[in-house]
Amino acid sequence: MVTLRDLRPGERGRVTGYVSDRLPPRIFEMGLLPGTEVEVVRLAPLGDPIDLKVRGFHLSIRKHEAELIQVERL
Amino acid sequence: MSGSCHEPAVASRPPQAPAIVQRIALAGNPNVGKTTLFNLLTGLRQKVANYPGVTVERKSGRLVGHESIEVIDLPGTYSLNPRSIDERVAYEVLVGRMQGEPAPDVVVCVVDAANLERNLYLVTQIMDLGLPVVVALNMMDALAENGLELDVKGLAQRLGVPVVPMVARRGQGIDRLKEILLRGVPPPPAKRRWTLMxxxxxxxxxxxxxxxxxxxxxxxxxxxxxxxxxxxxxxxxxxxxxxxxxxxxxxxxxxxxxxxxxVPYRQAEMIGRYGWLSPLVAEVLRRRPNAQERTLSDRIDAVLTHRIAGPLIFFGLLLLIFQAIFSWAVPFMDAIEAAVAWTGEQVRAVLPDGFLEDLIVDGAITGVGNVLVFLPQILLLFFFLGIMEDTGYMARTAFIMDRLMRRLGLSGASVVPLLSGYACAVPAIMAARTLDNERDRIITIMVTPLMSCSARLPVYTLFIAAFIPNIPVLGPLNAQGLAMFSLYLLGTTMAFVAAWVLKTFVFKGESAYFVMELPPYRAPQLKQILYRMIDRAKAFVTRAGKIIFSLSIVIWFLASFPRAELDPALVAQRQTLETWYAHARDSLEAAGASAAALAELEATYEARLAPIADAEAARQISQSFIGRLGHALEPMMRPLGFDWKITAGIISSFPAREVIVGTMATIYGVAHAGEDEIILRQVLRADPAFSPLVAVSLMVFYVFALQCMSTLAIARRELGTWKWPAVMWAYMFALAYLFSLLVYQGGRWLGLG
Incomplete structure (x- = not known):
């Protein structure tokens, strides 16, 4: 199973589902929904959080949340 | 006016603005230029109040040229599902459930054209409320720069609401928007256009x-x-x-x-709305073939959030801000203090000696000074914060620092307020507004006053200079420098420990998350930043100012009453001196002496009067409520090494830490020495009640104790309750007592002092 955390900077993926429902609803409101394409742009200087490009804007989430989001590599 | 009991207008407004016949609410995501549009619609005659019971500001104004139309700037939100206070306020206003505030007649939804999909999410929610909606499609210039083209008509058609393309920062599109608003906006299509599973x-x-x-x-x-x-x-x-x-x-x-x-019902709404919006946006938005994949903003980010350059640039910037608040503000603060002192002298010259004069000069004017003296630091800090927020850099500082801060129970967004706390906790606490997570915001505010602020410096300086020997310790470092550094380190370490304790024990179980937009970089708009600086300064003066001012008068009263019985010896001395002076002056005048000779005589008189006045002042404070309180509380403070004089000094410096220096000078009868601290240091050293150990104990006390009513006042204002400021004061006092006790008793046990 691949999660958003496994993608390296520059890699793209498509959200397929969630590992847990403990995710904050804000993540869904920001549009990280099943079927959405997402690119990992970079990691913060200390390795966490990560900078994602989703629906044309940059969203930053922690790895702790990223590993709850399942993706398929594109 | 609506029937609500909002606080009085902060901005000036012609008396008796016409009754409101229509209300326009501005809604939209953060960072879409909503405030710029608001300023454009209302001009500068805005009113800032608080929504009842919450700390969210209610900003309103009248539509320029149409005084009967009120424009309300709602807090920036990503959705109407109230997960933060801002969202709750926006939601309650829109559904007409906010106390004393009818639902708006029209909603202008400000949308970033370059980030259409996510911005339209909120638009669809507002449309579902059935309120007439106009979409203000802002940042059309950024859209073009990113190589995108938008079919505005097609968008309006598909949404079923009017859409006005705009570049708010240049005023483009504003006339069209006003025209549509004045003509009347029809309600949105009754039938929902998106489908829920x-x-x-x-x-x-x-x-x-x-x-x-x-x-x-x-x-x-x-x-x-x-x-x-x-x-x-x-x-x-x-x-x-x-x-x-x-x-x-x-x-x-x-x-x-x-x-x-x-059934994934919790995500059903998002899936449904985006399921409608995604294809809709794909139909109206076209990427020009020559468009670059990486925007300018992306390229700037590659540097500013770079693994090595990113943190370096951030710390460089912090150093600059620090320097600004610490030293650039000083001349202005000195000027304010001088102006306040001058005003006091002028008033003294006019008013007859006595109670009223003292109340006005030492109570009221000093109280005003205590408030105003913070303005330079507040304005400077908010200038820098304004630039950081306006450009989008603020979000990056949180991105860079989040990992480090999270370990301590804070969030990346806590860094700027915390470090600002080294200068002054007041603007630092106000800066904590950028934290959108309530838990992180409370923790940040609660620990910020532990960062050693600039008001502690005079206290540290006095006692270090008086009691810590100036001997080399290691290389360029001497014992005095080391002592100063240790005090800063002690406060900072404790701030992190306190944050960890709050996270672990008080807010346990409440999961904090970090889901933050990194908005595109934009050129700062100086005008908007200036508005915001003035806004913050006004908020400080009008809200915190009241509390600081009244407490200053209370402390003045406690130090001045009850009036001390006159010491017959001192009265006699004063009388002798006055008689001599009157006599000498008369004979000089009779002899037709020069003005210089008269001035010289007056100087001699004043020099001789000073020790008498000092002795009287020392007697007064010793017998005042503060002096008596010092005596009464001495048994409690004795274990820390503090006698009644130090205790009285601590009580008198409750409004502001640095006051203890002046109080000690008064108690020791050397108030006339004024700025000349050397004399005060000498008398302190000469007092057997003082020792280096007592001095260290006292400094440690000042590292922790929350001796600053401005901090309490601003924390009350920002948190909307006295509960947290009370906890703040109590825990910091407990720390102060405990650590001073440890230092003094430990030191004695080791045979020091």
Missing amino acids: PAVTSVVEDLARQLGEEVPDVPKQQRFFEALSALTSDTLLEVWKRQAPRFYQAVLKARQDLEARK
């Missing part, structure tokens, strides 16, 4: 019907949205617990059913 739709429709039966007040148009919100959000469901108990139970049961059937 069928398994959830039927459930929500049932619930909406039940809600309508139980609470007919909810407008028909809003019932579906309300039922959906209650189903998906716990906070929204709570609203109905008492108001519609049957509906409440029905929602709980519906949730159980949906969960049993494994």
Whole structure:
């Protein structure tokens, strides 16, 4: 199973589902929904959080949340 | 005016503005230029108040040229599901549930054209409320720069609401927007254009019907949205617990059913709305073939959040801000203090000696000074914060620092307020507003006053210079420098420990998350930053100022009353001196002496009067309430090594730490020495009650104790309750007492002091 955390900077993926429902609803409101394409742009200087490009804007989430989001590599 | 009891207008406004006949609310995501548009619509005659019971500001103004139309700037939100206070306020205003505030007649939804999909999410929610909506499609220039083209007409058609393309920062599109607003906006299409997954739709429709039966007040148009919100959000469901108990139970049961059937109902709304918006945006938005994949903003980010360059640039910037608040503000603060002192002298010259004069000069004017002296630091800090926020850099500082800060129970966004605390906790606490997570914001505010602020410096300086020997320790470092550094380190370490304790024990179980937009970089707009600086300064002066001012008068009263009995010896001395002076002056005048000779005589007189006045002042403070309190509390402070004089000094410096220096000078009868601290140091050293150990104990006390009513006042204002400021004061006092006790008793045990 691949999660958003496994993608390296520059890699793209498509959200397929969630590992847990403990995710904050804000993540869904920001549009990280099943079927959405997402690119990992970079990691913060200390390795966490990560900078994602989703629906044309940059969203930053922690790895702790990223590993709850399942993706398929594109 | 609406019937609400908002605080009085901060901005000036011609008296008796005409009655409001129409209300326009501005809604939109953060960072979309909403405030710019608001300023454009209302001019500068704005009113800032608080919504009842919460710390969210209610900004309103009248439409330029149409005084009977009120424009309200709602807080920036990503959605109407109230997960933060800002969202709750926006939601309650829009549905007309905010106390004393009818629902708006029209909503202008400000949208970033370059980030259409996510911005339209909120638009679809507002449309579901049935309110007339106009979309202000802002940042059309950024859209073009990113190589995108938008079919505005097609967008308006598909949404079913008017769409006005704009570049608010250049005023483009404003006339068209006003024209549409004045002509009247029709309600949005009654039929929802997005579809909810069928398994959830039927459930929500049932619930909406039940809600309508139980609470007919909810407008028909809003019932579906309300039922959906209650189903998906716990906070929204709570609203109905008492108001519609049957509906409440029905929602709980519906949730159980949906969960049993494994229907992802909590994401259903988002899936439905984005499911409509994604293809819609794809149809109206076209990427020009020559468009670059990486925007300018992306390229700037590659540097500013770079692994090595990113943190370096950030710390460089912090150093600059630090320097600005620490030293650039000083001349202005000195000037304010001088102006306040000058005003006091002028008033003294006019008023007759006595109670009223002292009340006005030492109480009121000093109180005003205590408030105003913070303005340079506040303005400077908010200038820098304004630039950081306006450009989008603020979000990057949180991104860079989050990992480090999270370990300590804070968030990346806490860094700037915390470090600002080294300069002054007051603007630092105000800066904590950028934290959108309530838990992180409270923790940040609670620990910020532990960062050694600039007001502690005079205290540290006095006692270090008086009691710590200037001997080399290691290389360029001497014992005095080391002592100063240790005090800063002690405070900072304790701030992190306190944050960790709060996170672990007080806010346990409340999960904090970090889901933050990194908005595109934009050139700062100086005008907007200036508005905001003035805004913050006004908020400080009007809200915190009242508390600081009144407490200053209270402390003055406690130090001046009861009036000390006159010491016959001192009275005699004073009388002798005055008689001599009157005599000498008369004879000089009779002899036709020069003005210089008269001035010389007066100087001699004043020099001789000073020690008498000092002795009287020392007697007064010793017998005042503060002096008596010092005596009364001495047994409690004795274990820390403090006698009644130090205790009185601590009490008198409750309004502001640095006051203790002046109080000690008064108590030791050397007040006339004024700025000349050397004399004060000598008398302190000469007092057997003082020793280096006592001095260290006292400095440690000042590292921790919250001796600053401005901090308490601003914390009260920012947190909307006295509870947290009270806890703040208590825990910091406990730390101060405990650590001073450890230092003094430990030192004695080791045979020091």
